[in-house]
Amino acid sequence: MQGLLFKELIVHKKNLLAGGMVLGFPLMGILIPLQDDFEDGNFIYLGMVIPIMMFAAVGMAVQGSLFLPDENRRWAYFIASTPKEVEGQVRSKYLAVLISTFAVNALCIFWDNLEGVIYPKYTSVTSIIYAATCVQLILRSIEIPFIVRFGTKRGLDIKAKMLVAAAFAVFVYLLFGDISMFGSLDKFWEWVTNVMKDPTDTVLTVFTVIGVLALPMFYASYRISVKLYMKGAEHYDK
């Protein structure tokens, strides 16, 4: 397993370097409040945006191309013949996703604590970091089996179609649901601040559900990917 993980590190070192740019975001988070026109009320926006941008950056830089370098039949049949078998190959991919997600999680937690020490008026955003971690794991759990079965290009195409379907559902909600919090940008951030300070039952329930689902879904996704790997390999180039 260590060997396969080391291989991921070497193969993706360019992506890791690009993902290293994620370190720029906490630095921005520390420098931005030093500007003259920064108001205390802006800390809540900063606390939300920085972790979300960090997770998104890692998601794009590292995880988007995780399977691409190994999508050829020769490698698939070779790895299936080794003692580690398909399970080891797929496990190393999932471990790479888990490690990168929790590395960003740890960095966000450290930055959140540091920000709280440097700027006393900063409000901790551990709930945002928690939610972003869970959402990242859930999205990867859904996406990776499609990539394993259909290849990166087609798998991401299917993911894009799912996102369009989700966007359509949001659009339907915006047409018929309660959108008072979207009345203006100030109203929206006021709603977000109130939710973070005193979460409603719905928010607590959603946070609990995504927490309960994320890791089991990730494991279930891994088991599904192991079963689908060789079927997907039949579609790879030689």
Place this chain on the structure above:
Amino acid sequence: MTSEKKLEAVRVLLYTVIACGLCYGLFAAVPGEQQTSLVMFTPLTAAILTRIITKDKPRDAKDLLLGLELKGKLRYYLYAVGFGILLNLIGAALCAAWFYGRYDLAEQLSSENARAALKTLPFSICASVYLVFICFGEEYGWRAYLTPKLEKLMPEGAALIVQGIIWGMWHKPVLDMGLNFGKETPLFPWLNYALMCISCIFIGTFLTWLTKKTGSIYPAALCHSAVDLCNIMLSIVIPADLPKNDPSVNLPVGVLLMIPFPMITAVICLVMTAREKKHSEAVT
């Protein structure tokens, strides 16, 4: 003392000075409680600095205890979360029994405060998993670095006592602020230090057992995270309007939460460890 043991003793001393120095220094430099979370990274920082200064290279990757080690050991991760939940649950039950008659427990259990705490509890348990890195910094320093070093210098039992004392005294700045036991205890702050050290010895015993059983630091971090985040259970049984500066409130709450259950668990772990040693000696 052999030269190797002398070097390990120097490492323990240096680690203790750096960890406590950084903690006390941070509290002195930044007033109030805003540095409390950041200070939890000081043991990790101390471990890294001590390794660099004393050129303490790990023998192999496993020595760093950074692997997940889930295969066949998932139950220890469940024990870790279970300990955090049970410590708070049993502590809350003991507090309810201690304060019986002082207030209407039935009324407290149906109060707004208690219902809000109950609603937040499932989220707190989930958060202890996904926010495990809040406590990783502490556990890496105490369990992955200090305790193994102490075990090279003294018997296991003595090492657990010494790590508990160092860990307890590392909490000095927050104990001086009244954390866990309040500021109005008799013999303040010395009684607070002693109680904290005793609690850290017991909790440290369980955390060390978890670390040794799995060969990973994550169960200990998970356990510590669950202990801290499930603390909300106290709000279910203790009314918000009980006086905060009353030693007849703070001291029993702190003691009942942090000593009985960890003590029982520590004894169980030591008995199990002794039995396993006896069994393996009998086999060989």
